[in-house]
Amino acid sequence: MPACNWKTFFCALFTLLTVCAAQAPHIPQTQYDVIIIGGGPSGLSAASALSRVLRRSVLFDSGEYRNNPTRHMHDVIGNDHVVPATFRATARSQIAFYNATTFVDHKVSKLERLEDSSFQATVNGTTYTARKVILGSGVRDDLPNVPGLREGFGKGIFWCPWCDGFEHRNQSMGVLGDLSEAYGAVQELHPTLNKDMRIFANGTNTTEQRQKLDQNHPGWQKVFRAYNITINNKFIANITRIQNGSEVQDQAIRREFDMFRIYFADNTSEVRSAFITNYNTSQASDLPSQLGVGMLGSKMNTTAKGLQTTIHGVWGVGDANSDNTTNVPHAMSSGKKAAVFCHVQMAGEELARDSNAAKRATELDQRSLHEATEQQVGSEIEDLYKRLSRRWVGGSSARSLFDSS
Secondary structure: OOHHHHHHHHHHHHHHHHHHHHOOOOOOOOOEEEEEEOOOHHHHHHHHHHHHOOOOEEEEOOOOOOOOOOOOEOOOOOOOOEOHHHHHHHHHHHHHOOOOEEEEOOOOOEEEEOOOOOEEEEEOOEEEEEEEEEEOOOEEEOOOOOOOHHHHEOOOEEOOHHHHHHHHOOOOEEEEEOHHHHHHHHHHHOOOOOOOEEEEOOOOOOHHHHHHHHHHOOOHHHHHHHOOOEEEOOOEEEEEEEEOOOOOEEOOOOEEOOEEEEEEOOOOEEEEOEEEEEOOEEEOOOHHHHHOOOEEOOEEOOOOHHHEOOOOOEEEOHHHEOOOOOOHHHHHHHHHHHHHHHHHHHHHHHHHHHHHHHHHHHHOOHHHHHHHHHHHHOHHHHHHHHHHHHHHHOOOOHHHHHHOO
8 A cells, every 4th residue: 555545544534523622612721710790689690690500600789789878778688777778798708608709899901712712801901701791790770960960869869669669658859850650669669659740851841852752651741730730940950968768767567767858940949858869870981892792772782592692602791781670689599590591501511511521432433434434535545445355354464454555
């Protein structure tokens, strides 16, 4: 047999092994399995779920939380009327038991996808790599520049009836925000929580706004009249706290007695016990945009299965995703859901890699190698195998095989 046939054979064998290796799923080598952005309920829930299946995660907590101003968390089973900071500390302690999550109390300045499809977070010049990312980066409330509004936000001025409405039940309630958004607040509060409600439209009682109400809530005017909902369209100058519900309260029945005086541009004023707001929100972090995550309005597009974003291997959880539900139970649920799908995706990749490796080992028997190499270099290898098999069975030595033609 000419020496060139052996050279062709080994070239074909090398090519076959290279092709088989290339078919194996690529799993990048990283420090962690998952990068979690956000130390609020959604990020903590994701960390808890991943820890329970022993996935190594690193959670970055900037210390910025949407619910930080509020006095207590509510409607969270097992943690009702708990101070948010206490909830976070307890959650961390429980997660730490599993020894699978690393907590980094710094803000991530840069989040990027690397060439090997892994992800890298940068904090103060230090980098952390992981296979996947869960974004619980939160939203911020876009409050207008009204003096006193932000100072009172979360303490007598709130946006969620389920979170803070009970503590201000049967009190005079003001509704802040565009007139077209006021109907939802009336629907959620009246008549069980507040029957004394007044809308402070701040100049938005316009034809356009009323048309939006007509389109979205036909018959709204009849509802307002039936519930005695009145509208003040004066421009708001400032909102001044005149009583602090943190100090004046009845803990036995959980009532907080805040009081505010709302001043208008014409120098008139009114007093209200509490306010519910209807303002927009925006992403609290630019990290989703750094990764190129697609958006639905102001929220991360998480319509894919398991709350995955438009970027493979990146999930969006909590208030910042497009579920359009914003409360602590939802945040915790979304964190758990994303973590489950994240773990399963990684497990699927690992299974594919391992089963592919087993398959390759099986395929390297004589018959499979024969068939595969034939496809690579043609029938010449087939003839070579036949001659090798006959002579080996007949007892020929290796030297005779190499010397034969």
